[in-house]
Amino acid sequence: MTETDIFGKKVPILIKNVRLNDKPTEIYLDGNGIIGAVGKAVKDHDARFIIDGEGAVALPGMVNMHTHSPMSLLRGYSDDMPLFEWLSTKIWPIEARLTESDIYWGAKLACLEMIRTGTTAFNDMYFMMNSIANAVDEAGIRACLSHCMIDNGDHAKFESECTVTEKTVAAIKARQNPRIMAGVSPHAVYTVSEEGLRWCAAFSEQENIPLHIHVDETDENPDCIKTHGMRVVPWLDHCGILSSRCIAAHCCWLDDDDISLFATRGVTAIHSPVSNMKLAVGRAFPYPKLKAAGVSVALGTDGASSNNDLDMFAEMKTAAILQKFIWNNPTIMPAGEVLAAASRNGAKALGLDAGVIAPGFFADIILVGKNPANVPDINSVSNAVYATGGLAVETTICDGVVLMHKGIIPDAEEILAKSEEVAFDLIRRATT
Amino acid sequence: MTETDIFGKKVPILIKNVRLNDKPTEIYLDGNGIIGAVGKAVKDHDARFIIDGEGAVALPGMVNMHTHSPMSLLRGYSDDMPLFEWLSTKIWPIEARLTESDIYWGAKLACLEMIRTGTTAFNDMYFMMNSIANAVDEAGIRACLSHCMIDNGDHAKFESECTVTEKTVAAIKARQNPRIMAGVSPHAVYTVSEEGLRWCAAFSEQENIPLHIHVDETDENPDCIKTHGMRVVPWLDHCGILSSRCIAAHCCWLDDDDISLFATRGVTAIHSPVSNMKLAVGRAFPYPKLKAAGVSVALGTDGASSNNDLDMFAEMKTAAILQKFIWNNPTIMPAGEVLAAASRNGAKALGLDAGVIAPGFFADIILVGKNPANVPDINSVSNAVYATGGLAVETTICDGVVLMHKGIIPDAEEILAKSEEVAFDLIRRATT
Numbered sequence: 077m078t079e080t081d082i083f084g085k086k087v088p089i090l091i092k093n094v095r096l097n098d099k100p101t102e103i104y105l106d107g108n109g110i111i112g113a114v115g116k117a118v119k120d121h122d123a124r125f126i127i128d129g130e131g132a133v134a135l136p137g138m139v140n141m142h143t144h145s146p147m148s149l150l151r152g153y154s155d156d157m158p159l160f161e162w163l164s165t166k167i168w169p170i171e172a173r174l175t176e177s178d179i180y181w182g183a184k185l186a187c188l189e190m191i192r193t194g195t196t197a198f199n200d201m202y203f204m205m206n207s208i209a210n211a212v213d214e215a216g217i218r219a220c221l222s223h224c225m226i227d228n229g230d231h232a233k234f235e236s237e238c239t240v241t242e243k244t245v246a247a248i249k250a251r252q253n254p255r256i257m258a259g260v261s262p263h264a265v266y267t268v269s270e271e272g273l274r275w276c277a278a279f280s281e282q283e284n285i286p287l288h289i290h291v292d293e294t295d296e297n298p299d300c301i302k303t304h305g306m307r308v309v310p311w312l313d314h315c316g317i318l319s320s321r322c323i324a325a326h327c328c329w330l331d332d333d334d335i336s337l338f339a340t341r342g343v344t345a346i347h348s349p350v351s352n353m354k355l356a357v358g359r360a361f362p363y364p365k366l367k368a369a370g371v372s373v374a375l376g377t378d379g380a381s382s383n384n385d386l387d388m389f390a391e392m393k394t395a396a397i398l399q400k401f402i403w404n405n406p407t408i409m410p411a412g413e414v415l416a417a418a419s420r421n422g423a424k425a426l427g428l429d430a431g432v433i434a435p436g437f438f439a440d441i442i443l444v445g446k447n448p449a450n451v452p453d454i455n456s457v458s459n460a461v462y463a464t465g466g467l468a469v470e471t472t473i474c475d476g477v478v479l480m481h482k483g484i485i486p487d488a489e490e491i492l493a494k495s496e497e498v499a500f501d502l503i504r505r506a507t508t
Numbered sequence: 509m510t511e512t513d514i515f516g517k518k519v520p521i522l523i524k525n526v527r528l529n530d531k532p533t534e535i536y537l538d539g540n541g542i543i544g545a546v547g548k549a550v551k552d553h554d555a556r557f558i559i560d561g562e563g564a565v566a567l568p569g570m571v572n573m574h575t576h577s578p579m580s581l582l583r584g585y586s587d588d589m590p591l592f593e594w595l596s597t598k599i600w601p602i603e604a605r606l607t608e609s610d611i612y613w614g615a616k617l618a619c620l621e622m623i624r625t626g627t628t629a630f631n632d633m634y635f636m637m638n639s640i641a642n643a644v645d646e647a648g649i650r651a652c653l654s655h656c657m658i659d660n661g662d663h664a665k666f667e668s669e670c671t672v673t674e675k676t677v678a679a680i681k682a683r684q685n686p687r688i689m690a691g692v693s694p695h696a697v698y699t700v701s702e703e704g705l706r707w708c709a710a711f712s713e714q715e716n717i718p719l720h721i722h723v724d725e726t727d728e729n730p731d732c733i734k735t736h737g738m739r740v741v742p743w744l745d746h747c748g749i750l751s752s753r754c755i756a757a758h759c760c761w762l763d764d765d766d767i768s769l770f771a772t773r774g775v776t777a778i779h780s781p782v783s784n785m786k787l788a789v790g791r792a793f794p795y796p797k798l799k800a801a802g803v804s805v806a807l808g809t810d811g812a813s814s815n816n817d818l819d820m821f822a823e824m825k826t827a828a829i830l831q832k833f834i835w836n837n838p839t840i841m842p843a844g845e846v847l848a849a850a851s852r853n854g855a856k857a858l859g860l861d862a863g864v865i866a867p868g869f870f871a872d873i874i875l876v877g878k879n880p881a882n883v884p885d886i887n888s889v890s891n892a893v894y895a896t897g898g899l900a901v902e903t904t905i906c907d908g909v910v911l912m913h914k915g916i917i918p919d920a921e922e923i924l925a926k927s928e929e930v931a932f933d934l935i936r937r938a939t940t
Contacts (some may be wrong), residue, residue: 151883152890156832156842189880354828354894356838385881386892396784396824398587406788410588424767447619447899449817451583451924452931460585462786465897467879492883499884 082478083486084216087124088112089476094129094443095268096433098456103134108133109476113275113435127471127481132350133456134432135415137196137440137474138388138466139422142288142325142346142376144202144224145181145211145505146174148189149499154415159294159355167381171203172434173506178498180207183488185214185495193387193466193483194460197428199323199376201261201288205244208258216479218440220426221248222259222288225276226267234272241276245283255475257285257426258308262317265300275317276318280384286426291325292334294357318343323425325376327366328352328359335362339369344425347417349394360402363395364407374422375414392418396461416429417502439476444468515911515918516648518569519556520544521908524563524929527796528865528876530888535566537871541908542567542777543866557780558915559903561875563887567847567864569628569872569906570820570898571854574720574757574778576634577643578606578614580621581931582813591726591787599813599865603635612639617927619647623917624897625819626874628862629860632756633693635718637676641688648911649874651682652858654691658699659707666704671706673708677715687907689717689858696722696748697732697740702747709748718753718858724766725758726789741766750775755857757808759798760784767794771801776857779849781826782868783810795827795841797855806848806854819898824850828893843893871908 082089086109095101097115104121106112112121134249155165169203181203186196190198197218202207205221212219223244227234241260248258262268262276262285292308300308309330312318320342327345330338338345339377347361366373377386392414399409409417420431444450447468450459472480479485512749514521521538527533528546528568538544544553586598606614609724612632622630629650632640636652644651655676657667660766680690694700694708712719726738732740743760744750752774759777762770770777779793798805807827809818824846831841845900860868876882879900882891911917 117554130847133632148825151895152885155887155890155894156839158838162838171825185880185883192880199590265810297935350825350829354838355834356832356840357838358836360833380895384890387881387897390822391899393782393822397782397826401787401792404790405593406590406787407787446924447625448617448920448924450619450900452581452928453584454931454935455584455587458587458816462587463583463812464817465781465819465899467897469883488880492878494920496884499886503886507551 081090082125082481084182084477088122089125089127090123090135091127091129093457094132094134096134100133103366103433103441105473105476107303107476109439111433111435111437111439114433118452131446132443133453133460133468134433134459135194135442135444136419137442137472138194138418139374139426139431140195140198140388141192141323141425142348142375142378142387143186143200143386144379145186145198145200146179146202147379147381148186148386148494149178149182149502151384153503155384160338162390165306170502170506173502174203176207177203178502180211181495181498183208183211184215184473184491186213186380187217188219188485188488189386191472192469193216193389193478194443194469194472195386195388196429196440197423197425197426199259199286199288199422203213206247207476209251210250210255213251213253216477217474218255218428220257220259220286222261224261224263225272227269227272228267234269235264237272238275241279245285259286259288261288262469263312264296273312273315273317280321285322287317288323289317289325291324291327292329294304295329297329298427302419307331308335309337313337319322326352326357328357328361330362332365335369335371336363338366338371342372344372344448346374346376347395348376348378349398350391351382353394353398355382358396363399364403373417374425375418388418389460391465394480411458412462414459439473439493441473442469444469445470484495485497509782509900511913512614514557514913518909520554521557521559521910522555523559523561523566526564526566526886527885531862533566535619535865535873535910537905539908543865543867543871546865554729563878563925564902565873565885565892566865567626567874567904568851568865569857569874569904570626570821571806571810571848572622572627572630573755573806573820573854574780574810574855575618576632576811577600577618577630577632577640578611578634579811579813580618580818581610581614581927581934583816585813585935588814598918602766602934602938605934606635607666609638610934611636612643613927615643616647616923617642618812619649620917620920620923622649623647623904624901625821626904627818627820628872628874628904629855629858629862630916631691631718631720631854631858633696637937638679641680641683644688645683645685648909650687650860650907652689652691652718654693656693656695657702657704657785659701660699661701667702669704670707677717683815690715691720696728697743698728704778705747705749707874712753713751718755719749720755721749721757723756723759724761725896726894728760729761739763741769745769745773757786758789758790760793762794764797767797767801767803770798770803776853778790778805778806778808778816779827779828780810781824783814785826786828787814792830795831800866804857805849805855806857807850819851821892821896821898824893826864846893847889871905873905874901877902878921
């Protein structure tokens with residue numbers, strides 16, 4: 077099998093001469109999407125394709141735990157503005173014009189960037205999720221997709237949002253694509269009613285699917301106390317939201333009691349440092365306290381209109397240095413913890429046997445090539461976290477299928493051209 | 509002339525079909541290292557080589573205003589440690605073993621990474637600068653090189669350090685290489701005596717060369733007040749250090765009076781956000797106040813052992829988002845200001861007619877190719893600052909000479925292999 081033939085095929089693959097945890101290693105992918113063997117000289121079994129990993133480092137595929145994939149269309153459309161002015165004068169007017177085709181091409185662009193920068197799974201919250209599912213299906217990566225439910229306290233809207241969520245979940249399940257999962261996403265406490273939150277909690281339990289919600293990105297507590305007589309996290313708990321299925325994005329304004337409750341309920345907290353810093357949300361994610369309490373922490377880029385990329389390598393570095401800086405201790409969030417937050421911890425929250433390169437886990441693997449920014453290779457985890465942007469990824473494999481090899485993704489040119497055209501057309505429609 | 513012939517040749521070049529400030533543009537380089545013309549359809553004059561910039565964005569070459577280039581050898585050697593323990597148990601013992609050959613290969617690796625990530629000039633402070641000058645000469649980029657002078661209050665050491673500085677400056681000037689400038693570098697107030705500081709100030713004035721110094725990276729003020737009866741910045745002024753030749757690195761702990769004095773004296777302040785955050789220096793560079801006072805601000809990566817890369821694109825993004833976050837205002841340091849800090853402002857401080865793509869300026873230009881992280885190209889400056897790592901740079905031109913084209917740097921493989929070998933040999937020598 078030649079190199080151009082390998083794309084998109086699910087066949088046994090042997091990765092030779094690669095480095096894993098600073099040791100030379102071979103990795104055998106069994107042809108069924110699972111890692112069959114990892115070791116010094118594994119038997120090549122029935123490998124149909126051999127990847128020469130000479131000079132490269134193997135890492136688990138990144139798991140991006142909070143994003144809004146179609147917003148890649150809006151990259152660079154507006155920056156450097158106050159949060160509410162940015163949302164109300166720039167983002168919302170554009171979002172109101174989004175068509176199914178825009179969503180599809182935005183998600184295609186996002187998946188392309190994720191494959192290019194080594195992400196093999198993502199947790200998405202947006203609208204028209206079926207269009208996103210089509211893009212994910214074609215891209216070959218994994219995603220948990222949930223309709224972003226907003227009722228603003230309007231009962232009729234609540235009912236229609238429940239219907240959309242039910243239909244979205246049913247449609248995704250009906251695909252029977254093991255790479256595409258459904259989730260449920262109440263947007264936030266300030267946009268979803270008590271009945272909305274309670275319904276989402278019950279539906280997530282009934283369907284046994286993740287619940288993805290924004291929590292304390294900015295300080296939502298004063299308003300929540302005024303309206304509901306308690307802080308955001310106890311209010312969410314009161315509504316049944318907090319459980320081990322709950323994936324809470326941002327979490328910048330948690331207090332000690334909130335953190336204890338997260339630990340008790342098994343919530344996963346998502347750190348999105350780049351977006352938090354760019355939007356100036358006012359406080360940093362309390363990583364040391366969450367870690368001390370035993371709360372699982374994962375990373376997410378947020379959408380490309382507030383980041384402005386989906387590069388989990390950049391997110392790892394920013395998380396590590398922000399945590400050190402803001403808590404004034406250079407030993408906080410060392411490289412190994414950051415890498416786990418960018419891979420295994422997110423996979424666990426989604427219930428995926430991924431994020432670890434070991435037999436029995438999903439064959440979601442990336443190879444980072446040698447380049448002038450990661451030589452010498454004294455410590456490959458340090459280099460991955462602190463010295464290597466996602467463009468250093470050369471090979472991306474998801475579900476045992478090669479999606480990028482030697483930097484080549486077969487349909488990249490077409491997706492870039494078409495998504496750029498769609499983005500400019502959207503802006504033209506929204507501003508004229 | 510074919511594509512492989514172009515490397516290292518100083519000939520007239522026409523860059524066609526490129527985008528500059530979101531408009532299609534042609535750029536003519538005159539064969540003498542100067543930009544001859546910029547416009548919609550410039551005459552191709554006598555161009556010996558045509559670069560098709562289709563899909564690419566032209567930017568001025570980045571100017572890295574604070575680094576220690578040979579420390580690239582120590583990338584990933586130690587991270588996540590308290591500052592003093594890191595220096596005393598890891599960095600200093602290794603630095604004590606550095607040979608001329610180590611310095612040379614460290615600087616070769618650093619220059620290679622800078623060319624790969626779009627930096628065309630850097631301001632370096634280290635030891636054995638002649639070895640670094642050899643590396644810079646061969647690499648083809650620009651540098652201002654200064655011996656890092658430390659006397660620790662010892663008069664004999666002061667005298668020997670003055671001699672080293674004088675010899676270094678004389679040797680660099682004797683090269684008559686217009687790309688390589690000499691500077692003078694007293695390390696910091698806590699490592700250089702009053703006589704050392706006064707001598708550096710006078711020597712910098714006499715030779716009319718830049719003075720590069722660490723200022724308030726951590727809070728140096730309590731000790732300075734105890735020893736000299738005043739804060740760091742007035743003490744530096746008392747010793748004659750502050751002038752328009754002064755390039756002050758870090759500047760995290762400046763107060764309002766310090767900032768006023770910087771403005772009065774014309775000092776350039778260098779922001780190194782990644783290193784400051786990773787080492788947890790305790791406070792952030794006061795960009796809004798420096799800007800309000802009219803102090804020129806430029807960016808620097810610091811050395812690769814505290815960053816851990818020399819990627820000015822990552823430095824731009826981190827500067828922009830740190831400033832927004834820490835001063836709680838998303839409008840601070842918008843993309844255009846960040847790009848100027850990474851290019852024109854540094855060039856000005858070094859007295860270089862660079863950092864701007866316009867006729868008469870040095871032909872120091874980079875081309876950023878289209879990739880999944882910078883599409884759509886709605887705003888190319890936003891994309892450069894917020895969405896594009898330095899590995900997206902495809903072409904690097906310095907002094908009118910092509911150093912990288914389509915991601916290819918002719919001697920990259922050899923430099924990576926040799927510098928990695930040198931790094932491991934250095935660690936072996938230092939730890940056995």
